Amino acid sequence: MIEQLNRRAFLGRSALLGCSLAASPLLTPLSLAATPGDNRLVVILLRGGMDGLDVVRPYGDPAYAALRGDAGLKDDGGAVDLDGYFALHPALRPLLPLWDQGQLGFAHAVSTPYRDKRSHFDGQDLLEAGITDSAGGLPRDGWLNRVLQHLPNSSAQSAYGIGQEQLAVLTGPAPVQRWSPTSDLVLSPQAIRLAELIMKEDPAFDTAFRQALSIADGDGDPVAVTASDKKKAALVNANRATKKDGNLEQQIARFAGKRLREDTRIASFSINGWDTHQRQDVSLAKALERLAQTILTLQATVGGPVWNKTTVVAVTEFGRTAKINGTNGTDHGTGGLMVMAGGGLRGGRVIGDWPGLEEAQLYDRRDLMPTRDVRSVLGWLLHSQYGLPASTLETSIFPGMEMGSDMGLLR
Template sequence: MADSALSRRTFLTRSGLLGCSLAASPLITPVSLAAAPWDQRLVVIILRGGMDGLDAIRPYGDVNFAGLRPGLVRQAGQPGQEAEVGLDLDGFFAMHPDLAGVMPLWQQGELAFVQAVSTPYRDRRSHFDGQDLLEAGTMGLGERRDGWLNRLLQLHSGVAARTAFAIGHGDLQLLHGAAPVSDWSPDADLALSPQAERLAGVMMQDDPLFSAALSEALALSRVDAEQVTTGAGSAAQPQGMPGMPPGKAHLNLAEFAAKQLRGDTRIASFSLNGWDTHSQQKRGLGAALKRLSGCILALKQGVGPLIWDKTAIVAMTEFGRTVRENGTGGTDHGTGGAMVLAGGAIRGGRVYGRWPGLEEAALYNRRDLMPTGDVRAVSAWIMRGLTGTGQTDLEQQVFPGLQMGQDPGFLR
């Protein structure tokens, strides 16, 4: 039996199975397709780099906004310039023009924003520390090594590896922890011939652990090929797949997430880069917002109307950016920022949060948007409504030290 086990493990190593993106979970956790303990879906998107919430969701109704952003956003009434405040939402906030693709969701009440929010992170403004704290969900750095989404899963029975997916090339601390989680990367292609697959099956048939792992790995590695042949997203022009034009890979993540959410998966998470806009922000932020918009729309199309109605998408970033533009047409690392909420389960068509104002005395350190809300509280109330997790568990276990306050009513 020892020789047999060694042979199976040698095969896994040499064939690349142990080195693929699934190694973090399915290869050490037998895969079960048991029903998850709740039916709603949650997608968490990490916007890495510090999204400028004041540009994405522009507070043009604040009398101080025009003077702080003279180059980034043209204001009505300036001589020789037409208004360029974006897509009006409520008479005070306007959406960045490059989010126009999701304007129908706003009009249908399936898109919302939360302004002036942040994690507890302050002052140092490091991407690495800010993202670590965002994904750990704690009051300070180094308090926990697991992620808040995994801690949520640990509170529920019936959770299996396919209940939650960490998707993409990068490491998602958000889902690290004791609860079983599946991982998938767009290049998780085992490239085994039919003969090699049969040989692997024979070698592992007496070992439930590795037999389940092989089945899971092969199933996930076939996703790309299956979507190419079936034309997922568009029969004539599959989106986000190998061979697509550059700049469309983000759709691959969204389409894979949607496919899993149609089945047993209840939580999916991935990250989008490109939000660090120190210079030429008009170009950089616009491209990033188009990618985010495309992912949201791909998720809606991919899950279908029945699943979409019970789906909540939460997009968050490690910190906001300075209220004043800098000398290179960009903004620097700040504090208060914005979150994007979407999905049929979201009570949309509104901008949530308490607006602190942009007068200098109201700014954090006289340079940043003052946070009046916590991204963890937003996430906690959404998870409370989707999963039925108790408020005490959310405040003490999922987000230690959090005070959720009153329910803002993010969900329908």
């Protein structure tokens, strides 16, 4: 399971130490786990419902221009053609070198089995649980944690965790580390020594406390330690130095990338800001810029050899309406888009069975019609990366899912 400190008990002990913890330490948690083998997987949850029709625009579909009031492809530095039918949102232009190298791809018209109510909460619950519906309640573990349960010798890098929430996709019996770039632990040398004396009687707290010191990030002076603790100080101060610049997503990507260079094999985190009911031209561009920076930071941090064994996949709870609304935005929809990147990807493609955008071809005559379960795309990635059998993926990892034909996602 994801082992956690009891926050109330920890804060109670911290008060004795004069310890300062940053408020809201887990605005966007990062979860990590170590598994056997060399392949790496990064799952990014795009919370809010990303509009796939704007990210990868089907300008070759005659109905697109009428729905969006835009041809989707411009010669003024706007969207860029990908394959003669689809065009890429201009905010993702920094990723074009990956597309040209076959290290970026998209799965269009995909969705979880969730339909009709279009609630963020329900949609995200089903996406992270990996199930068909929640009529019988949600499982106690997320689909990514179930993957870990089926991989031999998987183990957590650490048992450190502190904060108010955790990613449901990785929740479950398999051990997983949690970390946040906004966690801030500031202790004086005397407080560190006193904490060690108090916590040595509780092995779980003692271990977690030492790990907290090695991961903690702060804006103040370097943690003061004794000569025997120089290695611990180096870890603390190195983490601080590497996270002083860049936005939150870049900090997370940098931290994840460094761990992926070592023993970590799976990482998952979320990026918010995809609920674009108004002025989508502004808000979506900003969110896509952060996504592009995240992917490129991951690539740069892990380095070439590890990048060639890494697959990044970004998924969202549902797509948006096919037609632009009266406030130049889009409302909650159904069919959406999945973004994939990595050195081992067979990219340079927009994958999927395109359903068309004529009114009769839309789901409920309003949304992009899903033609493939997003879980089947994830299933083929997991099959290729970790050798998980289709039977396991269809019954244990994603209950009720049908794999369908092999999409040949990886090299």
